[in-house]
Amino acid sequence: MTFTTAFGIIAFLNPWVLAGLVFLPALWFLLRVTPPAPHLVVFPAARFVAGLIPEESTTSRTPWWILLLRLIILALVILALARPVLNPVATLPGGNPIRIIMDNGWASAQSWNLQMEEAKRLLSSAGHDKRDIYILTTAPEPGSENPASHGPLTQAQADSILRGLTPHPWPADYKATLKLAQEQTPDKKLQSYWLSHGLKEGSNELFETLQAQGSLDYFRPGYSQLPLLLRPATKITQKLSVLVSAPKELPSGTPVTVNALGMDGRILGSQSATLNPREKSAEITIDIPDSVRNQVQQIQLSGRKGAGAVLLLDDQFKRRDVGIATANGNSEVAPLIEEEYYLKRALEPYANLSFGTIQKLINEKPAVIILPNIGAMPPEELNILEKWVKKGGLLLRFAGPNMTQGDNFLVPVPLLKGDRALGGALTWDKPVRLAPFSGSSPFYGLTLPEDITVKQQLLAEPVQGLVEKTWASLEDGTPLITADYLENGLIVLIHTTATPSWSDLSLSGLYIQILRRIINLAGSSAPATSVSGTLQPLVILDGFGAAGQPKGSVQPIPSSDFDSLIPDSSRPPGLYGRSGYQKSLNIGDRIGVPELFSSLPAGVATGHYGGQNENNLMPWILALAFFFFMLDWLIMVLMQINWRIFRPAVLLYLIFLSFSGTASAQTEAQMIEYADNIHLAYIKTGNIALDQTAQEGLKALSQTLTNRTSVEPSEVIALDPEQELSFFPLIYWPVAQEQKPLSTKALQNIQYYIDHGGTILFDTRDYISSANSGYSQGGRNAEKLRALIGSLNIPPLTKISDDHVLTKTFYLLNGFPGRYNGDSLWVEEQGAIGRDGVSSVIIGSNDWASAWAASSSTGARQEEESLRFGVNLVLYALTGNYKTDQVHLPHILERLGK
CATH class of the missing domain: 3.40.50.12140 (Domain of unknown function DUF4159)
Incomplete structure (x- = not known):
């Protein structure tokens, strides 16, 4: 039984109790005709004559307003026992068990509160009908390959499990969800309710299975609550830029704000923009001074929740100080001719560059010093350069004509005198292409263009340990990039020139990627940059995008697999590394642009979140009935007092109260309230x-x-x-x-x-x-x-x-x-x-x-x-x-x- 009021819809869960209201008129009549109980009056013999004619007479009926008050009390009790509720949840169709499929992957954080409220409404409605309840999540549990599956449950058990659910920072696994759904086979058909985050991730096979087991209702949030994805900019510039990806259905002109946060959570920079649904991603540039940029630890989408709204920054986002040595100390370089020109074009968006002599560069304390085609150096420069490397500097050297004399000082491997020429007029050998990078190389995972060839190179002596020191080689097995550690520092040699004179490497995008990976190793110890090891979890994001300490279920990641890994339940988004070397694993740069279903399979009912919560009115009505009961009791007490005797005393008391404060009475009432x-x-x-x-x-x-x-x-x-x-x-x-x-x-x-x-x-x-x-x-x-x-x-x-x-x-x-x-x-x-x-x-x-x-x-x-x-x-x-x-x-x- 339901009624529509100005406050909403009111329903009675026990409507048969309202039949008691029918007897209230009869009760009124009985109370009116029945006189009140007689009073015992003292009859003193000494005053036998006095009072023969009473000054006051007792009525033979209870006052009508007292009767009305008592009938109101009884009516309120009857209404309360009928269990009225405001805005009752809609009764679920049929009588079969229900199953709630709860999306709890990374995309669910934004709409999580809406999903939880809808789940509570479904559980409340199922509890009214005493139905069995099944709960199925879509994201694997931490440290497991499978989502959670529960059932059959009572409403109380389901409520307890629902409170323990939380979104996870990794994608949902709908294949595992499909397998668990197929295992939930009760005797009756299941009414399934999929509480989704709105993105296109579920497979058609899952839809078909859920429909085959019964009916399916698919809920999704409104456009304003759809998840957004924060991704690194595809083109790195001197400014700090990120991409914000959104479904194309998002309303045009949706405002977004990105904040750059420091280690202590302070906002170091902020930038706002509006999204254009016709573009898959919007690039937003945060203008931050170079002196502050390296303090940025993460970028967040303001007002958005989840791991997808957070971008953790690792060493590759930091602008290193890089010094490029020149013979004359001049920063002016000739375009397309000198080595410094190609290095400047490749590194300028990613590093703070300076040019000068070796002495000048060391005084500036850079993280990396590059020596392009510099062979012999004065002994004093060699000594100070060696000390700088031993203290933790990274020295990057390029081959060239000036290094063909086989000078083996400050090089990672011994070199043969002269150079090897390929593809020339006086040689039989053709230019050689690069071999694929090995799994132990820092360049593992980089795409290797087929059109890069090497025409000339410096050859390393075939000594013991050469293979371990080789980071890149040609197809014929000769080293192209070698590296070795000198105490706390690192020396890297590229066995060809920084210009296109010996190879095509400097004309390709691979050249930039190799230089960036080398520069990112600056400041790391030898064990950290050994890519044959593993990177340990340091900081982990939870499902709401908050950073915290890794739990025991988080596993280390092999360095060779890091760049191709998609976050999962054993390796969630976060910072991984060791010995000062860090790499960030973000959900945004490992998955595609978020999309919505263009259409759902036939027979799937759709709905949106946002219904009103059910409120039980029974406690409030009982409280009102108790208030009227106490009022009735107070009235009866006051009616039995002989006010003629107490009239002067009451008058004096009221006069006293008018001149006194109310603080003590209030304090006493407060103390009673505090104690209760x-x-x-x-x-x-x-x-x-x-x-x-x-x-x-x-x-x-x-x-x-x-x-x-x-x-x-x-x-x-x-x-x-x-x-x-x-x-x-x-x-x-x-x-x-x-x-x-x-x-x-x-x-x-x-x-x-x-x-x-x-x-x-x-x-x-x-x-x-x-x-x-x-x-x-x-x-x-x-x-x-x-x-x-x-x-x-x-x-x-x-x-x-x-x-x-x-x-x-x-x-x-x-x-x-x-x-x-x-x-x-x-x-x-x-x-x-x-x-x-x-x-x-x-x-x-x-x-x-x-x-x-x-x-x-x-x-x-x-x-x-x-x-x-x-x-x-x-x-x-x-x-x-x-x-x-x-x-x-x-x-x-x-x-x-x-």
């Missing part, structure tokens, strides 16, 4: 913006506790330290410079609070300013905190341990991030904690309130981790050490064994 419910509280700082952030942050944390746990906090309370604090199990205290010194009463109040079981989280919010010095030094707010609480008797504090009960109270935590992520917490030493094992003082600097307040709008992973810390903190303050035995389980088992 759980409240999160914070100390007012005097900084309006900071107090507002604390208020909003604790509200968001309260909502999270209500949604995820059995704790349901009431409103957030702003406290003055001089108020009564005992009602609050946990108090959040953000530290600000505006805070005034505490009074003696406030200090006594706080001391009593922490001595009798209360917990205060002091947040100095200055992690950035104190990150390099630690808590013992801290920033300005840490100094302010010491000034505020220096007179308190606080137990000894220590850094929180990895196995502290706070890391396991509800969620398993590896850190305690807030707006910042890095500093640890300080808690009481284990021996100093009494009673329930809860630390009375917790100190940190990660600005948790800002992260909690931002979580409702951004949904970023770090904000989610911050909320989880808040949940653990509140439960830790409420429940004490009930999980301490689990923390010490190994020691308990060891003692039991003895």
